[in-house]
Each structure stands twice: as structure tokens, then as C-alpha cells.
Amino acid sequence: MEALIDVQHVWKLYGKFVANEDISLTLYKGEIVSLLGPNGAGKTTLVKQLYGELLPNKGKITVLGNNPTNRKIMKSIGIIPQEVQPYEDLTVWDNIYYLGKIKGVKTKQIYERGEDLLRKLELLEKRNTLAMKLSGGMKRKLLLATSLINDPKLVILDEPTTGLDARARREVWNILLGLKKEGKSILLTTHYLDEAEKLSDRIYFINRKIVIEGLTSEIKEKFSDWYELIDYDSGKTIRIKGEDELKKVISNLNGKFEVRLPSLEEIYLEVFKDVS
Template identity: 40%
Template sequence: MDHATTSTPALELRGLTKRYDDGFLALEDFDLTVPAGEFFGLLGPNGAGKTTLISAVCNLIRTTGGEIRIFGHDHRNADARRLIGLAEQDINLDRFLDVEETLLYHGGYYGMEPARARRRAKEMMEIFDLSGKAKTRAPKLSGGMRRRLLIARALMHEPPLLILDEPTAGVDFELRIDLWQYIRRLHGEGTTVLLTTHYLEEAEELCAEIALIRGGQLLARDSADGLRSHYGVETLADVYVKAMAAAA
């Protein structure tokens, strides 16, 4: 099935609610649909609910209420999980595995045949300029190399939905441009991309549509041009400031 051309949304959230044990309400009755093949941005301050939303979609936390569907599948089933690749904001690499092992173990977890996993790992290492570090363990890699490996790992099993949580946080400008270029190419080949970022120029440069979120609520969603027009301002930074002030 070509997920890029399907009319089924890549991601559908209905009434999503998450209240933590301490009573904090991170998301409340949250609705969002991301069409298949979209490059979608999620912008909001720390504590807005972005990471909670991603964790819920990826089945890393239990939700309090609502429904999540991935290409029409309930997010809790194995089919849905295989359709998602997640590069988390925090660098969570196994310190005892080298670069190649990190990729091969991930492929194995998703049921890839060993020969196919080896081919795919080689391809990922070439694309992300990690071939020279194949036998290097994660703690010995630079911050930029670790970030590359996180994204390579997320893509290892060829998911049609790629979720990038602050993918260029703390990386240098050259690497950021490299990552933009590769993610663009991936999107051009049909992958749906959901991006959270604090860099407004990154969202403007990459995303066809942007949703603004604060306090677990969706404030607005549109193209960068549509948001500027709606808020009557000239820059996405001004949109952000105005939207967040109104929601405060």
C-alpha cells in the first residue's frame, strides 16, 4: 500500500486528553488530522504538550482519553507501530552498541530480515555520513553524529510517518542544512513528516502547514502565509508572539 497517496490521514487525533498522576493536564480534548504525504510542523513553548502528544502517538505513555489512528490503524496495535519512525529530542542511544549495531538491532526489533537490515544499515550510514564510524560506540560520537544516528535509526525500518522532535536542537548550522536537505528529499519520496521545532525559520522553510499549540490546546493551523495573514503580521515570529500572548 502506498501510504503517500492514500486518502486515509497519516495521523488522526480525536479528543486526545492526557492528565498526569500529579493532576497536570498536558492535553485536553485535542483534535488534529495530518494528511498522508504532508510536511507538518508543530510549534509551541516548552510545556505546551508537544512531547506528550508525540509520546502518546508512539505509545510511550498511556492517554487519559481520546483516540489515535495511524493510517487508519489504532495506535496501540503492532501494524501502527511499524508505520512510525521517531527521532526523539533526548539522545537515547545504547552506550554499549556501536553505530552499525544500533541500526541492526532496531531493524531486528521491527522484524527486518538480517540481510535486508544489513543493506539498509549500510545505506543509512552512507546517507548520514556515518560509515567511518560504523564500529564506534555512541558515547564516543560527537553530538552532531549522535543526532544523525538518531534520525538514521528512526528511518531504518522505512516508516511512512516520520516524527522528528526538535531534530536540530544543539547541532551546528552545516549539519542543520544537511538534515533539512535529506528530510526534504524523504518527504519528496512520499514520507509524511511531523516536525516539532523551536526554530521558526526551520518550520517556515520546511513545513507546508503549521499548528500552534499552547497549554494542551490547538490555537491555529495553516500555512506560514495563512498564519501571517490571519494574525495580520509580516513574520512567523510575530505570529508566534501574538498567538501565544492571546492564549496566555
């Protein structure tokens, strides 16, 4: 299986402060991988090393088979850094057009793909609006459009749906899932646990170092020694530990009920319960 991102034993230090500690991770062709962790966990520091803004102190990073600082690589990926903003003195269309030019996209392709992105992201009516006049959510949509204008093989998104309402977030999810169907690979950091659960093939929990990793289903199974049983007749929710106890409780129920495993959010809170 082709690894588009390969991180091996990476350390990033600022003096004596360790931001990333011996991190190894991979992202394969056609999958979405999420990095989850509390504020200050080193997610953005790691992501910046993936697109060459920062260099690791130790370890090796390979992106699309090359060093992340390779200029050709930069033209083959799409990026939304966490703190970036559109060029506010340019219109929505000019942001898309000039970013396409910077990435070496041919004019005809910019117009074709740019128009498609405007439609998908519901930015057509804002085409000639200056970026400074957009809402925070619209700016995030514009950034997503600029990151995709070069039809990248790999997309790196650091908090891409921050500031979007629930409907707009769902629209972005659909776009990302569509990119996955096209064979694109996506690395995502997010604080929205439902977003990670909906989109991710694999997840890395990070707090300076990798705490837990695996398929979303594997992580949930690891924490599946307890269940929540919702008794719709009584309206009560019962937390039950172990399958034997669950079977015993269910055998005494006559009405409608639902049994579910812990959500990714509940697992996250358990993993990081001692992190302030």
C-alpha cells in the first residue's frame, strides 16, 4: 500500500520544551486520517513539519516520496494551515485564481475547477466580493477552495471547519468524502469529535507523543468493556460494564431499548481526562 505521508520517530524541540516526542505515523492513498488531542498537544507543530514550514530536530518525514521542503511537492498538495487567512484585498475569485497560478495550474484548468469549487462550496454569489467582507465561515470555505484548485493528491487540513455552522460543516464533510472517493488522501486535525468519527479511516490521539492509534472501529472496540443501555419505556439510560451484565439486564426488559458503545467523544474524554 502506498504511503503518501511517512513520519518516522520525529522529535521537535524548542530549547528544552518537547513539542513532538518520537512520533511515527503514516497516511495511505485514498484514506482520511485524523489527529486528535487537546490544545497544546503538538498537532499543529507536527502538521507544519509535513508541509515544510518547520523542520524536525530528529527523525524523518517523507511526503509523496520526497522531502516536504521540495518545491514540486508543494505544488502537488493542498494545505489549510490553522492560522491562515485569505488575501483580504482580493475578491473570492481572485484568491482562487492567483493561488492556482502560484501552484502552476493552467488558466483553463483554473477556470474549470474554480467554477466547480465555487458551486460546491456555495460561493458563486460571493465570487466578486472582497475576502475582507466575508464571514468567518465563508473565509474557511474560500480557503478550502484555494487548497483544492490544483487538484492535489494529498490535502492537509488544520481545523478546516472552524467557524462554520452545522450545515456548512456537513457540506465540507461531503466534499472531503467525495475527494476520498476520487482517491485523494486527507490528513485532518479537528476539535470536532463527531467530524473525526464521521470522516476518519484511522485516528491518532496525540499529546506530544502518540497516545493511541488505529482504525476508528479498533479504538472504539478497545474501550468497549462498557455499554449504555437506553430504556425507552422508562426513559432511563443505564451504564453497564461487561457483556454478561448487559445480557442479564436485557433479559429483564420487555419494551423497546437501545444498546450502544461509547462514542469517540466519550473515548477522547477518557483518554485525556488528566490533561488540563
